[in-house]
Amino acid sequence: MAAIVSSRCLSRGLLSAAGSKSFRARGATRPYGTSKALNSGRVAVLLGLPALSYVGYQAYRIVQSSSPFKLYALEKEEVLEQADYLYSCGETEKLYELLLQYKDSEEAECLWRLARASRDLSLLPSTSAEQKRQLTFEAFEYAQKALETDEKCFAAHKWYAVCLSDIGDYKGVKGKIGNSYIIRKHLERAVELNPKDATSLHILGYWCFSFAELPWYQRKVAAVIFASPPSSTYEEALAFFLKAEEVDPNFYSTNLVMLGKTYMCLKDRQNALLWLTKARDYAAHTLEDKEMHKEAVELLKKLG
Numbered sequence: 001m002a003a004i005v006s007s008r009c010l011s012r013g014l015l016s017a018a019g020s021k022s023f024r025a026r027g028a029t030r031p032y033g034t035s036k037a038l039n040s041g042r043v044a045v046l047l048g049l050p051a052l053s054y055v056g057y058q059a060y061r062i063v064q065s066s067s068p069f070k071l072y073a074l075e076k077e078e079v080l081e082q083a084d085y086l087y088s089c090g091e092t093e094k095l096y097e098l099l100l101q102y103k104d105s106e107e108a109e110c111l112w113r114l115a116r117a118s119r120d121l122s123l124l125p126s127t128s129a130e131q132k133r134q135l136t137f138e139a140f141e142y143a144q145k146a147l148e149t150d151e152k153c154f155a156a157h158k159w160y161a162v163c164l165s166d167i168g169d170y171k172g173v174k175g176k177i178g179n180s181y182i183i184r185k186h187l188e189r190a191v192e193l194n195p196k197d198a199t200s201l202h203i204l205g206y207w208c209f210s211f212a213e214l215p216w217y218q219r220k221v222a223a224v225i226f227a228s229p230p231s232s233t234y235e236e237a238l239a240f241f242l243k244a245e246e247v248d249p250n251f252y253s254t255n256l257v258m259l260g261k262t263y264m265c266l267k268d269r270q271n272a273l274l275w276l277t278k279a280r281d282y283a284a285h286t287l288e289d290k291e292m293h294k295e296a297v298e299l300l301k302k303l304g
Contacts (some may be wrong), residue, residue: 076107083113092120103142108153111146115139115159119166133170139163147186154193158200161186177222180230183207198248202255205240208232209262234265253282253292260299269303276300 079102086095099114121127122135140163146156161183168176184207190200211232214222222229241259244251260276263269279296282289 076110080109080113083110083117087113087117092117092124096121106149108146108150108156111142111149112153112156112159115142115146115163118142119159119163122166136163136166136170140167152193154190154197154200157186157190157193158197158203161190162203173221174225177225177229180207180211184230196247198244198251198255201240201244201247202252202258205237205244205255205258205262208237208240209234209258212237213265234262238262238266250278250282253279253284253289256282257292257296257299260296264299264303273300273303276303 079098083095083099086098096114096117099110099117102110103114105111116139118135118139122132122139127135140160143156143160143163146153147160150156164179164186165183168179171179184204187200187204187207190197191204194200209232211230212234214231219229238259241255241262244255245259250256256275256279260272260274260279263272263275276296276299279292280300282293282296284290284293
């Protein structure tokens with residue numbers, strides 16, 4: 001499903017129930033994953049940087065240390081800084097190791113980051129199918145705990161929605177579609193709490209797009225299971241994608257592609273060309289960016 005929501009904002013997700021491409025929740029350099037991302041893959045913390053910051057050094061030192069006391073002696077703000085540094089560098093394993101030591105924390109800011117790190121680890125090509133399943137459910141548990149700890153934390157709502165969608169891959173169609181209502185509810189709450197979070201808006205757009213393009217036969221199946229199955233329109237999806245671009249311009253290559261695709265569905269060739277050209281020219285920093293570049297090029301060819 002929303003994919004039936006992303007450095008990492010597409011290998012499965014909220015579109016699974018709709019039979020569409022799955023969604024990867026984008027990584028970013030800001031604490032909540034809303035800025036222009038520089039997700040450099042397996043960038044080593046001590047290599048490839050002209051000057052290593054104090055925060056970066058501390059993060060590296062801590063995850064290499066065998067003494068958990070050193071980690072717990074740090075202030076919460078320092079740990080979050082170090083976690084965000086590792087995330088911005090694409091150091092998924094080190095980030096997971098760092099935050100896993102806080103799995104029993106009562107701090108929502110630590111827990112939703114751990115949920116995100118668990119999810120990112122599950123998406124790595126080196127992760128086995130069984131590990132992927134375990135990490136997917138683990139991520140959901142951390143997101144759920146973050147939400148229970150602080151209902152007013154917008155990022156907890158966002159990652160709860162994303163992780164709930166992910167576990168839908170291991171549930172039946174009824175479970176996926178049933179959860180879609182809950183997913184949208186939490187995404188809307190995330191936007192209510194933080195209207196400036198571009199990724200929450202983007203994910204809502206993806207949710208709407210997936211149900212707008214749901215084939216008739218899948219709609220029929222959904223109607224048998226639910227008296228009132230989820231539905232949406234391309235116009236609604238477009239509004240969310242445009243709003244995401246408004247609050248954080250050019251923040252995510254996939255948002256640009258989705259704008260182009262939505263305009264294509266609405267038979268607006270001029271605007272489709274505009275956004276797909278932007279997607280084609282977007283500087284590719286991640287594998288996902290490269291995939292979006294390829295898709296944009298193919299769609300532009302179709303438009304002639």
